Amino acid sequence: MATVDIRDVRKAFGSTKILHGVSVAIEDGQFVVLVGPSGCGKSTLLRMLAGLENITGGEIAIGGRVVNNVPPKDRDIAMVFQNYALYPHMTVFQNMAFSMKLAGAPKEVMEREVQKAAKILGLEQLLHRFPRQLSGGQRQRVAMGRAIVRNPQVFLFDEPLSNLDAKLRVQMRSEIKELHQRLKVTTVYVTHDQIEAMTMADLIVVMNHGRIEQAGAPLELYDRPANTFVAGFIGSPAMNMMEGRIEGGAFRGPGGVAWPLPPGAPASGEVIYGIRPEHLRLDPNGLPASVHVIEPTGSETQVVMHLGDASVIGAFRERITARPGETLPVSPDTSLVHLFDKATGQRI
Amino acid sequence: MSATAAQGWVRKNQEQNWLTRLLDWKPFLVVMCLLPAVALLMVFLTYPLGLGIWLAFTDTTIGRSGVWVGLENFEFMMEDPIFWNAVFYSVFYTAVATVGKFGLGLWLALLLNNHLPFKSFLRAIILLPWIVPTVLTAIAFWWIYNPQFSIISWVFIELGLRDSNIDFINTAWPARWSLIGANVWRGIPFVAISLLAGLQTISPSLYEAALLDGSTGWQRFRYITFPMLLPILAIVMTFSIIFTFTDFQLVYAITRGGPVNSTHLLATLAFQRGIAGGQLGEGAAIAVSMIPFLVFATLFSYFALARRKWQQGESND
Numbered sequence: 001m002a003t004v005d006i007r008d009v010r011k012a013f014g015s016t017k018i019l020h021g022v023s024v025a026i027e028d029g030q031f032v033v034l035v036g037p038s039g040c041g042k043s044t045l046l047r048m049l050a051g052l053e054n055i056t057g058g059e060i061a062i063g064g065r066v067v068n069n070v071p072p073k074d075r076d077i078a079m080v081f082q083n084y085a086l087y088p089h090m091t092v093f094q095n096m097a098f099s100m101k102l103a104g105a106p107k108e109v110m111e112r113e114v115q116k117a118a119k120i121l122g123l124e125q126l127l128h129r130f131p132r133q134l135s136g137g138q139r140q141r142v143a144m145g146r147a148i149v150r151n152p153q154v155f156l157f158d159e160p161l162s163n164l165d166a167k168l169r170v171q172m173r174s175e176i177k178e179l180h181q182r183l184k185v186t187t188v189y190v191t192h193d194q195i196e197a198m199t200m201a202d203l204i205v206v207m208n209h210g211r212i213e214q215a216g217a218p219l220e221l222y223d224r225p226a227n228t229f230v231a232g233f234i235g236s237p238a239m240n241m242m243e244g245r246i247e248g249g250a251f252r253g254p255g256g257v258a259w260p261l262p263p264g265a266p267a268s269g270e271v272i273y274g275i276r277p278e279h280l281r282l283d284p285n286g287l288p289a290s291v292h293v294i295e296p297t298g299s300e301t302q303v304v305m306h307l308g309d310a311s312v313i314g315a316f317r318e319r320i321t322a323r324p325g326e327t328l329p330v331s332p333d334t335s336l337v338h339l340f341d342k343a344t345g346q347r348i
Numbered sequence: 349m350s351a352t353a354a355q356g357w358v359r360k361n362q363e364q365n366w367l368t369r370l371l372d373w374k375p376f377l378v379v380m381c382l383l384p385a386v387a388l389l390m391v392f393l394t395y396p397l398g399l400g401i402w403l404a405f406t407d408t409t410i411g412r413s414g415v416w417v418g419l420e421n422f423e424f425m426m427e428d429p430i431f432w433n434a435v436f437y438s439v440f441y442t443a444v445a446t447v448g449k450f451g452l453g454l455w456l457a458l459l460l461n462n463h464l465p466f467k468s469f470l471r472a473i474i475l476l477p478w479i480v481p482t483v484l485t486a487i488a489f490w491w492i493y494n495p496q497f498s499i500i501s502w503v504f505i506e507l508g509l510r511d512s513n514i515d516f517i518n519t520a521w522p523a524r525w526s527l528i529g530a531n532v533w534r535g536i537p538f539v540a541i542s543l544l545a546g547l548q549t550i551s552p553s554l555y556e557a558a559l560l561d562g563s564t565g566w567q568r569f570r571y572i573t574f575p576m577l578l579p580i581l582a583i584v585m586t587f588s589i590i591f592t593f594t595d596f597q598l599v600y601a602i603t604r605g606g607p608v609n610s611t612h613l614l615a616t617l618a619f620q621r622g623i624a625g626g627q628l629g630e631g632a633a634i635a636v637s638m639i640p641f642l643v644f645a646t647l648f649s650y651f652a653l654a655r656r657k658w659q660q661g662e663s664n665d
Binding site: 050051052072073077078079081082083085087088089098099102103146150 | 551553554556557558559560561562563567571572575576
């Protein structure tokens, strides 16, 4: 177990700059999720941590030791790859024991360590099988087993669940989290799925275009997104955002609709007004929204509405009986409204 | 009026004529589709092979159809030291050339699998020896090995490393090694390109995983590259052994089996006896004697190398 310090790390492939100075301080035993859209540099950062990519600038320290020039095998890390990277010509046992075999460990030690990891992951019955003979979830477990056997200071996960179907993904998500709670090893996990990030992380690092947009605890990002990118990225369905201006104590949105302002809002200015779908509520005195599409999911009902010229999504706990074309009065929970500067996109 | 006609229209139940029915009949279709391929195979493969085997049991010579003589040709062959010499050299030639081709070919493939400048250009160059007609290769090597005008001898003499020309093909053992050299040169591209194709099917993430597992370069080759390349290696080796064992052109164009029959392969000896010497029956018998070797080589590759347990089982990915 160890801390991981990423200090002003930069990466460029030739003249293409991938990372423009990224800094994250990871505490011992923390579960950190790097999240962002494809091409934001999150996987590159993870591979730099692993030592599979060179560090163009800045420093990475694992357990206080700068590892910029330490080869991967000496960094005391283990990685689970997106495609699992299981050795297809080796059995599950051989896959898990490979690192020990390379290190010249005696047979009894290999047997003991593999059995221990297999027991944690429920792989005891599969040790003699080849990767081809396993299901997706089982392969995923073997890949984790191979990492556990190494007994590393840091676990790295590179989009490990993206090859699984939706149901298995939810199951493996909680298995990985449980594993972390049990082993308490510092973990860095890369995903593009914000739900995975929200459910698993102690610390979420939201990245975009090679920069960190915001780093914080999951609910902190949800409650107080630092800018419009994080606001739109965290939360599902995504936050409604409208451009407009503050005039006469209200926000004038597209089509001139007057939205109520949160307490402490500036008196005037061009802003972006953000409200999460779940923070709209039915209110007889609210704004008249015309219903466009209704999507009941059982636990809640999502409604696509038109308010002035803006298309707004609302998520309601109530059962909605309105039909498309009808009018539904809604109002935002003003204490949960987010305002962003229109020019910079930063939170006001 | 036309509206009611349109409403009353129904699709006619088409009457099928006998030709349509015949073409819809699966057994007929199967026979029709297979016929061209089967005919070609019969005419160009089965017939010559059958004729060759039949000739081996007759005393046919050029210009005279022979009579059945049973195993006489084979009995004669068994007591013929030149035949046994050809058997020895065929096996030796195949074994040494295969080792050479695969050693160098694998090395070249591993080199080309790295990130090199002008990679595709280099790959194209590597293929050159293979696309050159064999006879051209043979003539080139005939000059390279020429007793008087050999460029290799010339270089060595100019550099002051030797006083006289090197004897490449005028005595038995140098000639044997020289021919193997020419065959290896010609065979490397096929092996290198095939193995390169195999190398590129190995996922780079396996090497990354092995790197994190703490492997050295040699260990990655030993535990990842080599085992994953084995299935392709086995197939390429089977082909290579068959091509090398049945080689004819290189040897016949460079040494014609000489000096004193020392470099005869079974194929060149069969041609020498059958066509040049006119003893078709005897030549055919020598050619037929290659069949057991080839069957053995094929079965060995197939069973010993090609079948890997890890490739079997469901692929539910």
